[in-house]
Amino acid sequence: MFTGLIEEMGVLRAVQRRGEAMILTISASKVLADVKLGDSISVNGVCLTVVEFDRYSFSVDVMPETYRLTNLHSIPSGSALNLERAMMAGGRFGGHLVQGHVDGTGTIKERSTQANAIVFTVEPNDVQIMRHVVQQGSITLDGISLTVVSADRESGHFTVSIIPHTLRETVLQNKHPGHTLNIECDILGKYVDHLLSMRDTQPAKQSGGLTESILRDNGFM
Incomplete structure (x- = not known):
């Protein structure tokens, strides 16, 4: 989860392509301060996982679904990129709830x-x-x-x-x-739109209150 407040601009240093799969190597400083393998970093609004890093850069995998839905495949090496680390509990929440799941x-x-x-x-x-x-x-x-x-x-x-x-x-x-x-x-x-559409398309059910199965069926669990 992110807040949409950009921490720094990194630079796209290298792109490795194999069909609709890519590995991006991005130079940065601030987001590397406490980075670990498996951390999530928002890259131009796309939640990506750190698979390798050193003192000056980190690398992330881009899978075909992300390739097709975002503009990452069209960004040339040397371009600036917006970077944000995943939010920490207890920190200030200055933006809004951002998943990094691009529509x-x-x-x-x-x-x-x-x-x-x-x-x-x-x-x-x-x-x-x-x-x-x-x-x-x-x-x-x-x-x-x-x-x-x-x-x-x-x-x-x-x-x-x-x-x-x-x-x-x-x-x-x-x-x-x-x-x-x-x-x-x-x-x-x-989520509101999804719940309303489910209500309109599913047959009416006898009301039994909010249950664990209802939450699970509608994507909240």
């Missing part, structure tokens, strides 16, 4: 300036993602916890507003129209 990618359609803010207009490559994009709700773009400013389902795009600090400290500084972003919608909204 899909989106394309930046417009980047503009409004006073001290930079506004990005993003069009998901899968229009179904808009179902879970809520105005004033939370969304994660390349691992960054952001607030949705507007969501237009008819045109199939949404906007987010970035403060200068966020722009400087993340890969958004290098993102312009035509670039892609990894999108993760708010997990709470996805």
Whole structure:
């Protein structure tokens, strides 16, 4: 679990490809301070597992499902990457609940300036993602916890507003129209939508209260 507050920008040093499988080697500093094999690190919003590390870099495996759903396969060596370690219990929770399980990618359609803010207009490559994009709700773009400013389902795009600090400290500084972003919608909204859809499609059952089997059947256990 992550919060969407980027700790540092690393650099993609090497990419090993075998079909739709990859091994990425990323140089970093802060996230390596207490790293262990098997740790989870969010890389541009994608939860990946550390399989090797040294004092200056770490390596992660990318499996075919992640290859297909994210933009990691199109990022060239030398590119900056947003990095965040998994959150620790007891720490400050400044963003929102982020799993690092990307729903899909989106394309930046417009980047503009409004006073001290930079506004990005993003069009998901899968229009179904808009179902879970809520105005004033939370969304994660390349691992960054952001607030949705507007969501237009008819045109199939949404906007987010970035403060200068966020722009400087993340890969958004290098993102312009035509670039892609990894999108993760708010997990709470996805669970609510799932439960409502299950209610609408399953035959009515006699109410017996909340049970362990109901929680398990609906993905909470």
